[in-house]
Amino acid sequence: MDLKGQVHKFGDDVNTDYIISGRHKFKTLDMKELAKYVMEDLDPEFYSKVKAGDFIVAGSNFGCGSSREQAPLAIINANISAVVAKSFARIFYRNCINTGLPLIECDTEQIDEGDELEVDLQKGVLYNRSKGIEIAITPLPDVMLKILSDGGLVEHFKKYGTFNFD
Amino acid sequence: MGKTIAEKILSTKSGRDVKANDIVVAELDFIMGQDGTSPLAIQAFQEMQARRVFDPARIAMVIDHSAPSPLEGVSELHRQMRSFAGEQGICFYDIGDGVCHQLLPEQGHVVPGDLVIGADSHTCTYGAINVFSTGVGSTDLAAGLISGKLWFKVPETFKFVLNGQLPAGVYSKDLILHLIGDLTADGATYMAAEYAGEAISGLSVEARFTISNMAIEMGAKAGLMEADQKTLDWVKEHSTKSFTPVKADADAVYARVKEYDVSRLEPQVARPHTVDNVAPIGEVAGTPIQQGVIGTCTNGRMEDLRIAASILKGRKVKSRLIVAPSSRQVMLQATREGLIEIFLESGAAVVTPGCGPCVGTHNGVPSDGENVISTANRNFKGRMGNNRAFIYLGSPATVAASVIRGEISDPREYLR
Helix, strand or coil: CEEEEEEEECCCCCEHHHHCCHHHHCCCCCHHHHHCCCCCCCCCCHHHHCCCCCEEEECCCECECCCCCHHHHHHHHCCCCEEEECCECHHHHHHHHHHCCCEEECCCCCCCCCCEEEEECCCCEEEECCCCEEEECCCCCHHHHHHHHCCCHHHHHHHHCCCCCC | CECCHHHHHHHHHHCCCCCCCCEEEEECCEEEEECCCHHHHHHHHHHCCCCCCCCHHHEEEECCCCCCCCCHHHHHHHHHHHHHHHHHCCEEECCCCECHHHHHHHCCCCCCCCEEEEECHHHHHHHHHCCEEEECCHHHHHHHHHHCEEEEECCCEEEEEEECCCCCCCCHHHHHHHHHHHHCCCCCCCCEEEEECHHHHCCCHHHHHHHHHHHHHHCCCEEECCCCHHHHHHHHHHCCCCCCCCCCCCCECCCEEEEEECCCCCCEEECCCCCCCEEEHHHHCCCECCEEEEEHHHHCCHHHHHHHHHHHCCCCCCCEEEEECCEHHHHHHHHHCCHHHHHHHHCCEECCCCCCCCCCCCCCCCCCCCEEEECCCCCCCCCCCCCCCEEEECCHHHHHHHHHHCECCCHHHHCC
């Protein structure tokens, strides 16, 4: 799978309250509606700036804080193709794999706002086309690859009725 | 080679001899969802084409984050939870019953040695009574409801050895804020925290919950303590379940060990807008405060209310004060002891037991430019519903002292 798009850059410790605020997420299960408020507290214009396929790029500990699964779902529904960060918080990491939002863990020092990225998930390489460089991606653990290849945890359970990693 | 508490509990529950970084599928003793996460889990449960939960006696759903409902959209989600819980026969706590993290231990659902998941990041709270408990999202919750299992990466453990005794006017909240300030928001990511030492032994079980509750604020997956006599007495008072406490081996392997001497610690305050932006009280004293909050899963227990009431007794607040007891039981006990009267007389608004204004859904959204001091566990920008407000975090004593003066104040001045 090839992903292509432009970079929207954020810093370290972007928490799930910033991704989707509590004042919105308790109201509805309509994720298209929630997507309008994604990243609102960091950048009120964010939703209107995003073009389909764009990337969120950040520093370390992306997705820390609350366990809300509305965070990856709002990002998916804002048409972001993947989140690229130096590291991810644990619950968010699991929630992304379960809901099918690709996560790319790599060094993000040489990625800036507006850069054009291309990602080859099979090869595990990220290309920064604006800077003409290649950045290696940390591979996902096998368990997570299995869930992703089944199409997320809902599909995994539909197929097996329980966890099946054999 | 010896094992940590996390390695032992995950070995027992997976039926395998596992160590840090192994991946296991383990049996869950208890599962919890709240009103911010359960509706999505119920949707996933249906999409997974499941009909019945694995065991209704080992599941609780709690309406606490937005309770009573402030909006019709929320009311509809609450209705879905009531309906699902009713059909499945699972334990249900409705508006006014309390915060999930108070209810699970208080109502005896979780006991030492258990493996527990909750669709709320502060599920790590029960580590204070020797439970490996951790937060998950809604789809993991749904998988747990169906199978009674979840997959885990066995975490490495970060051991905190806390020496000395906390001085007067300094509490477990100050201690955990100090640790988070020292280690930062990702200082223990993917790890289990194990808290040990005489400072922990010296604390009540209620005070220990505050420390385990905030393990997630440094990225930890669990915030574990061994069960001592205080733990055993507390658990037996609250639960009729049988249990086997789990101790770490003397030769357990830790990813990191850090020692602290707490005997000279001062009251600590987390400044806007991150929990790890911590300063001793002297650096922030005098900051004007428009609203105080006492409550939440971090600091809404009896001991917290008693400390706050001892400072507020016979005094009037200058800032607005909102008090949210952590459960119906706590509010009843606080009423019997006359604490609710003290709060009301001081000028506080006492609200429904539950999450209170912590997560910006209801019960006291600050206005633009206002400063709030709260006993909660998060001060992210916008957390309380307004991204132009500023949130400081401190102990119940610090909040009580600050609302009396209308500015951040050292509680030790009220204890002389």
